[in-house]
Amino acid sequence: MPVFSHQFQALRGTAGDAGLELARTIEAVHRRTDGTFVVAPQTPDIRLLAEGTSLSVVAQSIDAVEPDRGNGQVAIRAVAAAGADGVVINHPESPDTLADVEAFVAGCASFDLESIVCVDSVEVGRAVLTLDPDCLLFEAPSDVATGRAMTRQHPERVEAFVSMVESESPRTRVLLGGGISSAADVGDAFDLGADAAGAASAFVDAADPEAWLSSIAAALVAE
Amino acid sequence: MPVFSHQFQALRGTAGDAGLELARTIEAVHRRTDGTFVVAPQTPDIRLLAEGTSLSVVAQSIDAVEPDRGNGQVAIRAVAAAGADGVVINHPESPDTLADVEAFVAGCASFDLESIVCVDSVEVGRAVLTLDPDCLLFEAPSDVATGRAMTRQHPERVEAFVSMVESESPRTRVLLGGGISSAADVGDAFDLGADAAGAASAFVDAADPEAWLSSIAAALVAE
């Protein structure tokens, strides 16, 4: 089942009620397709979207928390309690130490959350697969927010990545990010073997988000 | 009006529904006193407590967010949208750079949130006062979670701090933390000139949190 992921990041117009409205637009399109849509809202909005929509909600990041400390840190326990279905780990804008990547993947397993680890190369992807994550999000930082999808710029990189994952850990899904901005990009991602694709700024920047989303949904249905 | 602040940090038993129940216990005691109680829940629970109680809710921390970026960062816009009344800045467990302290105090003013800046010395307190914060939280890291209140160990430090703030910025309130764990400590804090006192682990660790809280409330009423 094809999956499409929306990362709200800290983009304007994605916090609080505005974010809930965005998520409901996504949900409305979601109901008309077989595709699965996932949203990654800002941390204070996890519960709002988990309770207010039927979408899968993933936390943008979590923190390592020492017992009995941790002011300002976001514990995995807290995002699970807020209704998250998964956690994004090692995002390039909030990178995690190696020890934290290990601890967070294990923590997701024990809290029954989907672990989604960001990597930017075949080498780093292979290292993370030894930790048995549920999903790898593959994107090169240089492609983010450019409108130049890796699928078009470097299809051979995507194929090499997908092939490595299939060989090392067939159960792990591959999510493609980085410059995905159109239904054609989404179609390319699935054609190259990805299990999912995602975008951040493209949806928020679209002149008509619902129309943009419907075109993405059509691409998902076509898979 | 005396104020007492509860920092939930990432302590066990403070996330999600358990945190809401804690907050409702605080609220119940709050209604029987003239004192003001403030809670600082984990970030995913700000909205839960802001909507589910009449308490003042402050964010444990926020992040600097670059325009159009910021995965995993908590923007001041998002905590304001979630219903926060204030923000803790520069907590020793999530310290902020000097530039961020300046930006966050200014941001709080523009979003009409209370700015509460943590400092650990008269010198750092004086530096922050030039930025015109609403409140300084004065505590020495070495007193945190020890059960040894600064008010008892070093009352002269508290007096020197209060005196400096009164001289430099009378409008700024002084909140005392660091080892406050009993009604006597709270009484001492107000006697030494503080406008507010706070605790983290003491409430959660108390054998009977409601009884502990009632004793604190009595100390607030006595002021």
Place this chain on the structure above:
Amino acid sequence: MPVFSHQFQALRGTAGDAGLELARTIEAVHRRTDGTFVVAPQTPDIRLLAEGTSLSVVAQSIDAVEPDRGNGQVAIRAVAAAGADGVVINHPESPDTLADVEAFVAGCASFDLESIVCVDSVEVGRAVLTLDPDCLLFEAPSDVATGRAMTRQHPERVEAFVSMVESESPRTRVLLGGGISSAADVGDAFDLGADAAGAASAFVDAADPEAWLSSIAAALVAE
């Protein structure tokens, strides 16, 4: 006595013997002028330049070190032992927490090192002056490495900054950075009241570094 500062950062061609050669070029020009030249090499090269030239050498950054710990951290004790004459604090590319800025300024005083604190606004500058630093380095991150000097783009900001420092702490010197790339810029900096000016990429990028440096030296002598 006018001062000109060279920040080597981690620019190519500034490490090890290449950096020593650069420093000797600076020293040769320095001997022909009344101006003072300062260099900020990478940390492994502090001793090399302190022992191999007569220039003032400042550390690009230091770290807070807990007693009996600190692998990978650079202690103020170590840069002093290596022959540094000063320390750059709170550089935008290695920003320091508020508590560290206070500790580092005090540490510089106790080790008899010049404390040079980077700030990007009048407000942050005023806050730092309460800590009594020897020098403030004023630059806006947006002007760095642009070739557009703040002195030309925003002379009024420079004047406001200099005026604030003269009023709050006349003993503290003002060093201007951010886009300084020509002798004219240096002249402007001094005309606007700065005590010193500095550059990073301009020297390294110059087609003829020695000629470029001589023109800067002439600007210093003219002061």
Place this chain on the structure above:
Amino acid sequence: MPVFSHQFQALRGTAGDAGLELARTIEAVHRRTDGTFVVAPQTPDIRLLAEGTSLSVVAQSIDAVEPDRGNGQVAIRAVAAAGADGVVINHPESPDTLADVEAFVAGCASFDLESIVCVDSVEVGRAVLTLDPDCLLFEAPSDVATGRAMTRQHPERVEAFVSMVESESPRTRVLLGGGISSAADVGDAFDLGADAAGAASAFVDAADPEAWLSSIAAALVAE
């Protein structure tokens, strides 16, 4: 050939001339044994010890440096130019992101430096081995500076770790740290299959460092 490593960290009495004297004591003992001694001085002292002794010198840490930026960052290029023979990566007191671990191991290979990656579990060790490091330093943070060696407390953990490395990457050497404080601990480490052992505070804290070191040397010779 057995190896023993000294991490100076930022311990008192290890900077500048005092550090050089320590290193010369190590060198004097080194010459009387077949064992190899390695030192990890603070960054400003890499060149001092590389030029002033015949010991192998490793950098305590390096930083990721973006092209044309990097004030305060320590580039691999700079530690190589200073004479380092290797780099400690991902030390628990200066942990590295996953992407940096990958980049630093690759950087060491291209600069012909020994890559020594710290890990605290079999799982993290296995992940790093996919990146082909020269050496893994295995220690649990909870054993550091305790005087309780992992070799005595948890010999089964050491055996499991050594066995995993032999199976996954026979060329990679295993260095044991964490609480090693006597010749008996060093002997145990080699008996359990480690290729090297190391200590930080034990040497500096010893009443008679040279006698302590000679006992370690005897343990190395016995291997």
